[in-house]
Amino acid sequence: MTDAETPRDFASLKTRIAERAGALPRRLTQVASYALEHPDEIAFGTVASIALAADVQPSTLVRFAQSMGYQGFSDLQDVFRSRLRDRILNYDERLEHLRQHDLNATKASVIFGGFSDAAQKSLNDLREKLDPAKLEVAVEILAKADTIYLVGLRRSFPITSYMSYAFGKLGIRNHLIGAMGGLAQEDLSFATTKDVILAISFTPYASETVSLSQASHARHVPIVAITDSPFSPLAPIAKTWFEVTEANFEGFRSMAATLSLAMTLTVAVAERRRNPKI
Amino acid sequence: MTDAETPRDFASLKTRIAERAGALPRRLTQVASYALEHPDEIAFGTVASIALAADVQPSTLVRFAQSMGYQGFSDLQDVFRSRLRDRILNYDERLEHLRQHDLNATKASVIFGGFSDAAQKSLNDLREKLDPAKLEVAVEILAKADTIYLVGLRRSFPITSYMSYAFGKLGIRNHLIGAMGGLAQEDLSFATTKDVILAISFTPYASETVSLSQASHARHVPIVAITDSPFSPLAPIAKTWFEVTEANFEGFRSMAATLSLAMTLTVAVAERRRNPKI
DNA sequence: TTCAACATAGAATATCTGTTCCATTTATCT
DNA sequence: AGATAAATGGAACAGATATTCTATGTTGAA
Numbered sequence: 305m306t307d308a309e310t311p312r313d314f315a316s317l318k319t320r321i322a323e324r325a326g327a328l329p330r331r332l333t334q335v336a337s338y339a340l341e342h343p344d345e346i347a348f349g350t351v352a353s354i355a356l357a358a359d360v361q362p363s364t365l366v367r368f369a370q371s372m373g374y375q376g377f378s379d380l381q382d383v384f385r386s387r388l389r390d391r392i393l394n395y396d397e398r399l400e401h402l403r404q405h406d407l408n409a410t411k412a413s414v415i416f417g418g419f420s421d422a423a424q425k426s427l428n429d430l431r432e433k434l435d436p437a438k439l440e441v442a443v444e445i446l447a448k449a450d451t452i453y454l455v456g457l458r459r460s461f462p463i464t465s466y467m468s469y470a471f472g473k474l475g476i477r478n479h480l481i482g483a484m485g486g487l488a489q490e491d492l493s494f495a496t497t498k499d500v501i502l503a504i505s506f507t508p509y510a511s512e513t514v515s516l517s518q519a520s521h522a523r524h525v526p527i528v529a530i531t532d533s534p535f536s537p538l539a540p541i542a543k544t545w546f547e548v549t550e551a552n553f554e555g556f557r558s559m560a561a562t563l564s565l566a567m568t569l570t571v572a573v574a575e576r577r578r579n580p581k582i
Numbered sequence: 583m584t585d586a587e588t589p590r591d592f593a594s595l596k597t598r599i600a601e602r603a604g605a606l607p608r609r610l611t612q613v614a615s616y617a618l619e620h621p622d623e624i625a626f627g628t629v630a631s632i633a634l635a636a637d638v639q640p641s642t643l644v645r646f647a648q649s650m651g652y653q654g655f656s657d658l659q660d661v662f663r664s665r666l667r668d669r670i671l672n673y674d675e676r677l678e679h680l681r682q683h684d685l686n687a688t689k690a691s692v693i694f695g696g697f698s699d700a701a702q703k704s705l706n707d708l709r710e711k712l713d714p715a716k717l718e719v720a721v722e723i724l725a726k727a728d729t730i731y732l733v734g735l736r737r738s739f740p741i742t743s744y745m746s747y748a749f750g751k752l753g754i755r756n757h758l759i760g761a762m763g764g765l766a767q768e769d770l771s772f773a774t775t776k777d778v779i780l781a782i783s784f785t786p787y788a789s790e791t792v793s794l795s796q797a798s799h800a801r802h803v804p805i806v807a808i809t810d811s812p813f814s815p816l817a818p819i820a821k822t823w824f825e826v827t828e829a830n831f832e833g834f835r836s837m838a839a840t841l842s843l844a845m846t847l848t849v850a851v852a853e854r855r856r857n858p859k860i
Numbered sequence: 861t862t863c864a865a866c867a868t869a870g871a872a873t874a875t876c877t878g879t880t881c882c883a884t885t886t887a888t889c890t
Numbered sequence: 891a892g893a894t895a896a897a898t899g900g901a902a903c904a905g906a907t908a909t910t911c912t913a914t915g916t917t918g919a920a
Contacts, residue, residue, distance in 0.1 A: 321814035330886095337813050344667040351878055361899055366879060377878065389622050389668045412721050412850040413714035417840045419849075420705050427698050427838075436691035443690050458747060462740035466613065468734060470834065531905055556845055560705075560838045564697045569832055571697075572690040596910065607867055629908055639869055644909060 307379035314343070314387035317380075320372060328371075331360050334511050335368040335423060339384075347384040351377055388576045406429065418553035423560035425551040430561040433547070439568070441544045442528050447576035449500035449526075452478040453492060456504040463504055463530075463559065463566050470567065474574040481516070492516050495525045502569075503538055506550075506557070530562060589753050592621075592665040595658075606649075607636055610743055615644040617662075618669035627664040629655055637765060659785065696831035701838035703829040708839040711825070717846070719822045721805050724847065725854040726833075727778035727804075730756040731770060734782040735791050741844050748845065752852040759794070773803045778845070781816055782808045783829075784835070795819060808840060 311317035321336050328336060338358035339346050345354055355362040369380035446452060452471065456464035461482055467482040481492055495501060501520055505513040514537045515528055521541040527539040529545035538544050548565060550557040589595035599614050599653035606614060616636040617624050623632055633640040645660035724730060732747065739760055746758040759769050773779060779798050784790040792815045795805055801817040807816035807823035817823050828835040848855060 318812070322817070325813055326818070331898065337811065340811060340813075348663050348667065350876085352876085356658070363900075364880075364898075365878080367897090375731050385626050389626070410714045412717040412846060413712070415850050415853070416712060416717065416842065416846040417709070419845045420709055423705055423838055423842050424702060427701055431698055434691070434694060436688045438686050439690040439694065459744070461747070462744040465743055466737070466740040466837070469739070471793075546794060554849055556849060558845075559744070559841060560701055563837060563841070564694065564701050567697045567836075568690060569696040571832060571834060572693050575689060577695070609868065627904080630906085640908075641910080642868075645867090704877075 307553070312570075314383055317372070317383050320342065328485070330367050331364050332371060334358065335364060337410065343384050343387065346381060347388050359444045359482065359500075360505075363382075403485075415554070416568075419556070419558065422551040422553045422558040426549070426558045426561035427564060429551070430548055434565070438544055438546065439572070442546070442569065443525060443576050445528055445543055446500055446502065449501075450471075450496070450498040452476065452522075452573075453481055453485055453499060453501045453525075454478055454496050455481045455492070455501055455513055455516055457482045457510040459557070459559070460504040460510070460513070462561075463562055466501075466563065467502070467566050467570050471571040471573075474570065474572060476570075476577070480483045492520055495520055495523075497524050497526070499525060501525055501527045503527055503542070504562070505536065505538055506532045507536075509537055514538065529563060588657075589661065592661055595650070596659050602650075606786070609642050609650060610646050611713055612636065613638055613642060617646075621665065624659060625666055625794055651702055693832070697834070697836065698831040700831040700836040704827070704836045704839035708826055708843065709830070712843070715754070716822055716824065717850070720824070720847065721850045721854050722859070723806055724778055724780065724822055724851045725803060725858070728752065728755070728774070728776040729742060730732075730851075731759055731773050731777060731779045731803075732756055732782075733759045733770070733779055733794055733800075735760045735788040737784065737835070737837070738782040738788070738791070738840075741840055742780075743781070744841065745844050745848055746850040749851075752848065754848075754852060754855070760790075770798055773798055773801075775802050777803060779803055779805045780808075781820070783814065783816055784810045784815075787815055792816065808843060 311320050319339065321340065325333065325336060326508045335358055338354075345357060349357070351365050355365055358365075366377045369375075369377045374380040374408060404574035427486040453472075454467055464480055464482065468478055471478040492501070499519060503513060503517045504556070509531075517529075517538060518541060522528055527538070527542045529536070530548055531538045531545060532547065532549050533539075534547065536545075546565060548562050550559060550561055552558065589598050595743070596618065599618065600818055603611065605616060611638055616632075620635070622838060623635060633643055636643075644655045647653075647655045675791045677688040732742040732745050732749075742758055742760065746756055749756040757769060771777070779795060781791060781795045787809075795807070795816060796819060799805055805820045807814070807817070807820035808826055808828050809816045809823060810825060812818075812825070814823075824843060826840050828837060828839055830836065
């Protein structure tokens with residue numbers, strides 16, 4: 305089984321596993337996928353504990369290691385450990401790493417770096433700015449809603465469509481407005497004062513999102529908004545609203561912070577419904 | 583010896599060692615300084631191997647651990663190990679941790695912290711893992727496509743819907759598959775070998791995404807995939823594919839890294855079309 | 861100097877470790 | 891279907907493990 309040579313670093317081990325994945329017996333495949341999904345467990349666990357977690361026999365782990373060309377499990381484990389060792393680079397090493405990376409930086413990887421930076425910056429900004437009290441208020445309002453109407457068009461649509469998916473999984477009644485082909489106005493006209501509209505819109509505020517929200521506001525449907533400025537037309541009509549300013553790269557704004565807030569709202573609302581306050 | 587409480591994370595352990603360093607006996611001081619200088623050794627080594635390296639007796643290591651308030655050496659070792667496994671704290675641990683430091687932390691703000699951490703961890707992971715060369719290949723393939731078919735369902739749909747929006751803004755012909763109400767199969771059956779399918783799917787792989795991709799692959803339509811493991815059914819049929827593992831919080835996976843990669847692909851493809859390589 | 865309290869070294873020990881082996885099941889080919 | 895090979899489960903085993911224990915060494919106060 306020791307054809308070619310035994311992988312000594314994590315990257316080549318992964319390649320080898322991928323190569324052989326198809327031709328591997330059932331239990332060994334099970335181990336392979338567990339190993340790739342929980343590398344830390346392999347690094348620190350014992351044969352017994354890992355076998356338990358991966359639901360295989362200890363001997364299967366040894367056999368897997370041998371089939372990958374290692375002498376035994378411990379030998380394989382070394383690779384997973386060195387992966388963790390190498391990850392904690394000190395300052396100099398990190399700099400060196402970056403320098404090498406920059407040399408063969410392609411245009412696409414520069415773009416990727418830009419978008420990742422924008423995402424991280426946006427997340428950090430929101431972490432500092434987000435008011436827990438406001439979050440509580442919004443959760444409270446949404447948790448009481450009969451149906452949550454999700455309004456978001458254009459760049460906000462991915463956010464609302466994700467929320468709709470997550471709310472669905474959590475068993476929370478919701479209605480996604482703005483799906484292509486849907487008749488937005490008609491859908492929203494069913495919203496009552498017992499429902500809540502969650503409206504998401506950023507500059508330049510999609511006129512339909514704004515007009516739909518305003519029409520509903522006129523009918524006293526409560527609104528929770530996510531937007532990017534106090535001057536947003538959504539701010540004055542919302543019961544409560546969040547200011548999320550996303551950093552941008554090349555004119556494309558990140559969505560990381562908004563998404564993080566959106567996920568928070570969905571999970572927190574589900575949590576609140578399970579354990580209402582008082 | 584167990585005054586106050588035993589440090590459970592590396593930072594507070596370091597503080598405690600610093601506090602007591604002066605009042606520590608000779609050999610225990612020796613262990614303390616070795617531990618801080620070679621934390622990786624402590625994490626991975628055995629009592630015997632560390633004792634040898636630090637030039638003390640095995641029993642001294644145990645005594646040191648106990649004098650710091652731990653039950654034994656293994657207990658202390660756990661702290662050094664958890665330093666290396668950058669696991670995201672789960673909900674309970676996080677709440678506990680925050681309670682001690684931030685008294686007015688609300689449930690929702692804890693959830694928000696969790697999602698933000700997951701997002702940042704995912705971004706960092708991908709930054710380390712993403713291969714620029716692979717990115718180039720994918721951009722090249724996509725840039726040459728007549729029409730780009732975007733295939734993503736469930737949790738991947740927000741990503742493809744964003745890409746569709748962005749491609750649209752950039753004037754790149756694309757077709758979004760999987761929109762609610764759309765007849766996916768029919769739409770995709772128009773794809774030819776001059777087009778490209780960008781398929782996004784994560785475990786558990788939405789069966790429709792997979793079957794659609796496989797059917798198209800049988801007709802030799804090139805596929806670029808974003809997925810989360812070499813075992814993904816998309817991996818073997820894709821011309822090139824990206825492995826993106828998103829950290830999750832409370833069972834909800836982040837989408838930050840995938841989104842960042844998606845934005846990169848859209849912008850890079852537009853850029854490439856404007857300045858084709860030779 | 862004497863004594864007591866503390867610190868250390870090193871051997872002893874009971875537990876846990878990875879590995880091997882073989883009977884049984886499952887798959888593959890004739 | 892039958893025969894042959896491969897894969898698996900689970901128990902047995904030898905070696906390594908962390909920890910405890912005791913004799914010895916060291917320090918500092920009376």
